[in-house]
Amino acid sequence: MSLKLRHRLGLLGSIVCLGTVGVAQSAQADDYTELLDILRAKGSLTRGEYNGLLAHHLHRTHTAPDVQQSSYRKSPSGRSRSSRNANYGDSSLDAPDVTTIAAASAARRAAADAEASARSAQSTLFRAQHDYDPASIVRVKPYVAGKGVTIQAGQIDINLSGFINGYYTFNGAGGGSPVAGGVSTGSTGFDSSAVRNGLLPGGLILKLNTTQDGIDLGAVFGMYPGINNADVGTFNANSGGSPVGLGTAGLDFRQVYMTAGTKDLGTIKIGRDIALFAADAILNDATLLSVGSTGSNANPANTSLGRIGVGYVYTDWLPQITYISPKWHGLQGSIGVMTPLDEFNYAGGGRSAVSSQHSSPMVQGKVTYDATIEGFTARFWSSFLIQHQQSLTSNALSDNSKHSAMVEAGDVGMKLTKGPFEGVAYYYYGSGLGTTGLFFDGVATNGRKRNSEGYYVQGAYKILPRLKIVGSYGVSNLYSAAGEVYDPLMVRRNESEVGALYYNLTDWMTIVGEYAHTKSDSHGPNKEDDSTISAGAMMTF
Structure with a gap:
């Protein structure tokens, strides 16, 4: 009517x-x-x-x-x-x-008048419905703290996230004698101060996602600039910095990769991203948000060491083609082929064999399992690494010796969370893996593999809704190879203890205070240690 x-x-x-x-x-x-x-x-x-x-x-x-x-x-x-x-x-x-x-x-x-207005509104609605094109609509999705800003441009989600950190760090040299391949710098005998990045540099991550023909597609660009002067060397942006005037900060472009997949079939990743072996070790390390062991504080690099080399071997960011399975009842697996890396003489002085020839890729894999057990939210993981190191050379091996070694490594870990408590335990073992970085001092000069192992344990507790206290202890051991000539200066053990307070001022900003003690022991009598006090903040968005 x-x-x-x-x-x-x-x-x-x-x-x-x-x-x-x-x-x-x-x-x-x-x-x-x-x-x-x-x-x-x-x-x-x-x-x-x-x-x-x-x-x-x-x-x-x-x-x-x-x-x-x-x-x-x-x-x-x-x-x-x-x-x-x-x-x-x-x-x-x-x-x-x-x-x-x-x-x-x-x-x-x-x-x-009301009837005429209703007819006009209905006509306008019909025209809008007829002219509606989802591909032309741009809107901002609701903000989730720590997940960045997501803009939906038609069928494409554009996400921009990142973080910035800075710490005043005082490193007190504990003294001792140099340890070749150790992570402590106490033998220098000099204290040092710096305003620097922690284990993480700054970060700006751009992600694009869409669905085409039923396939979920994604692209990621991760840029990680530091705040200290860059002095590019063997480790590129992670090399020691240059505390000299007229310097500029470094840019670490760690992530450049694409993904394609479906929920039923899984996902293929192609490009440069964090590796699989030992990835969960560093991602669950509390020093990821602070400083930990400095490595070198007098000329700080883009990053500190955190717990790298004192509880786990650095996973690294590698070119790769990786398959990630769908999650099934909390269980998920990944396997990938990656650019092989050289054996590297990190200790210097000709103490380790090196390589530069690779006819086969590195292979890494990982399995994770998420569950709830007795009220605890739990994650378990295990990963492995295999790489054939060819044409090893040293002062005891000729360039045409054709000596090779098959490097193997594996790890296990777990994280438990319940209420204000969080605990992490991790262990790794490798043959030819080395210590601190992948294949650092993993093979002796006689071409035989050195075994290595390490672990760390970590506990965190929220004593107030915004205040968390963290304590951790970790060790990395490097053993002599069979038939290796005794070297009293070669590193045998790196260890550290870390205590920290984290206060969430806002969803974006966390204020951090930390103490870390680091010690390195050689196969002989040499030892050195240092202590680091850091205070600063990290902002994430």
């Missing part, structure tokens, strides 16, 4: 109600018929409606008990209307006046 029709029926009902009101004063008897005349003249009543209402009114007025006593009344025009004279039975009821008529007319106009 249209608005206009409903309005007219309401108006007719009001008139009928007026007509059926009892007898009124005789001076007001013809106001009802005057109202009918006005409405008929304005076109609000058809001729049939007008005649019907008038006849009904005249019938009631002629049958009223006091109609014969009603006085004669002239209309404003002077025309006699005695034949249509009527009285209202209840003198307390006023006859309709000009205000009532105007209100009815205004209501009728408002109803007509």
Whole structure:
């Protein structure tokens, strides 16, 4: 039923109600018929409606008990209307006046305007639905703290996230004698101060995701700039810095990769990203958000060591083609082929064999399992690494010896979380793996593999909703190879203890205070140690 029709029926009902009101004063008897005349003249009543209402009114007025006593009344025009004279039975009821008529007319106009507005809005909606193109819509998705800003441009999600950190770090040299391949710098005998990055540099990560032909596609660009001067060397942006005027900070472009897959079949990753072996060790390390062992504080690099070399071997960021399976009841697996890396003489002085020839790739794999056990949220993981090191050379091996070694390594770890408590335990073992970095001092000069192992344990507890205390201890051991000539300066053990406080000032900013003690022991009598106090903040968005 249209608005206009409903309005007219309401108006007719009001008139009928007026007509059926009892007898009124005789001076007001013809106001009802005057109202009918006005409405008929304005076109609000058809001729049939007008005649019907008038006849009904005249019938009631002629049958009223006091109609014969009603006085004669002239209309404003002077025309006699005695034949249509009527009285209202209840003198307390006023006859309709000009205000009532105007209100009815205004209501009728408002109803007509509303109906026209509704038709216009409906027409606009139909046009919008017809012209709607999802590919042309740009909107910002709801912000989630720590997950960056996501803009949806049609069918593409564009996510921008990142972090910045800076710490004042004081390193106190504990003294001792140099250890070749050790991570402590205490034997220098000099204290040092710096404002530097922690284990993480700064970061700016751009992610693009979409779905085409039922395939989920993604691209990631991860840029990691430091705040200290760069002095690019063997380790590129991670080489020791250059505390000299007119320097510039370094940029570590760690991530450049693409993904393609489905929820049922899994995902293929192609490009440069964090490796699989020992990745969970560093990602669950509390010093990732602080400093840990400095490595060198006098000329700080893009990053500190954290717990690298004192509990695990650095996973690294490698060119790779990796398959990641769907998750099945909390279980997920990954396997990838990666660019092989050289054996590297990190200790210096010709103490380890080196290589630079690779006819086969490095292979890495990982399995993770997520579960809830006795109220604990738990993650378990295990990963492995295999690489054939060919054409090993050293001061004891000729360049054409064709000596080779198959490097193998594996690890296991777990993380348990319940309420304010969080605990991590990790262990690794390798043959030819080396220590601190992949294949650092992994093969002796005689071409035989050195075995290595290490572990760390870590506990964290939120003593207040925003304040967390963390303590950890870790060790990395490097053993002599079979038949290796005894070297008293060669590193045998690196270890550290770390205690830290983390205060979440806001969702973005965390304030950090930390103490770390690092010690290196050789196969002989040499030892050195240092202590580091750091204070600063990290901002993530």
